[in-house]
Amino acid sequence: MKSSGPSVPLSDGGEPNAPAEDLEDLYENAPCGYFSLSSEGLIVKVNQTFCRWTGFSKDELVGRRLRDLLNVGGRIFYETHFAPLLRMQGFFNEVALDVMTAAGEKLPVLANASERRAQNGDVLFTRVTIFPAAERRRYERELADARAAADARNRDLTERWVAEREQGELREQFIAVLGHDLRNPLAAIDAGVRLVLREQPGERIATVARLIQGSTLRMSGLINNLLDFARGRLGGGMAVQLDVSKPLKPTLQQAIDEIRAVVPERVLQMHLEVDVPVAVDHARIAQLFSNLLGNAITHGDPLEPVNVDVATRAGQLTISVANSGPPISPAAMETLFQPFYRGEGKASQQGLGLGLYIASEIAKAHGGRIDVVSHANETCFTFVMPIV
DSSP: OOOOOEEEEEEOOTTTOOOOHHHHHHHHHHHSEEEEEEESSBBBOOOOOHHHOOOHHHHHTTTOBBBGGOHHHHHIIIIIIIIIHHHHSSSSEEEEEEEOOOOSOOEEEEEEEEEEEOEEETTEEEEEEEEOOOHHHHHHHHHHHHHHOOOOHHHHHHHHHHHHHHHHHHHHHHHHHHHHHHHHHHHHHHHHHHHHHHTOHHHHHHHHHHHHHHHHHHHHHHHHHHHHHHHHHOOOOOOOOSSSOOHHHOOOOHHHHHHHOOOOOOOEEEEEEOOOOOEEEEHHHHHHHHHHHHHHHHHOTTTTTTEEEEEEETTTTOOOOOOSSSOHHHHHHHHTTTOOOOOTHHHHHHHSSOOOOHHHHHHHHHHEEEEEEOOOSEEEEEEEOOOO
């Protein structure tokens, strides 16, 4: 199409020496491809830019249909989606197409189209602009690949999490069954030892029997910890039955007596000052107290006493257990109340690593907490709960 008038000056302020724009050159060498389709859908005009991109001459393109320049998939989509959309609304924007060049190569493009209609609604011609989209398509493919890889990783992580959770539940169920089934033979051993001691045996047999009795007491505590751990991890939680009618001192004294029976050589210095009724689960508090005492005896200096202070002050119950010995390291402090943590003592002194975890769970079930202070001279565990 030739311009019918002189060149049109640029409208950038009306400077007299401004360069003139050649409309014919603007069409032919625009940074996008242009072509026009007749009402029958045939190419009637095409610019040089589109010819350069595709390698076709104008004569090779004029008279052909747009669909003839597309690959097989593009033809199907054009006929079933884009052409009906164009007829229905008179335009489409940013339609992704693959144009086949004269060399048989695929040229990814984005196409915009707009129909020009007569007053009676008949289509006069359709204008189409073409923009290269190779970089955009590459980015979209990379984005889709990255999304697919992320989805695959998420699926893999989910499957692994589910598998690990199932394995964890199976392990905890096994622990629960094991702990439950160990109670019966342990009870039989304890009953036999009590029977032997009741018969007033000689000193040597009595000593052995008391050692066995101490071992059964320790094993019973370990089994209780196992069952509590499994119950908590399997969803049962740490159940407590609060009782305010029963005095707390005898409960704590019994735990002390049991510890003294196992390690009579250790010195336990007690200060019990419980002046008001306290609503607690006595069995659980005894278990918490026993675990704190056992921890202090295991990790404390065997030549120094374990100091126990129990008091009801300022609306709180506090139970403190302090021992001398090496301080707890900052790294150990971070994992102190985690299950199966076994401290920094000798291997012969280490148990399952559930004692402090169970004690912490019992404290939480009572609405309280366990605080720890450890320095060069002393390590002190303090259970604190509100008195309601």
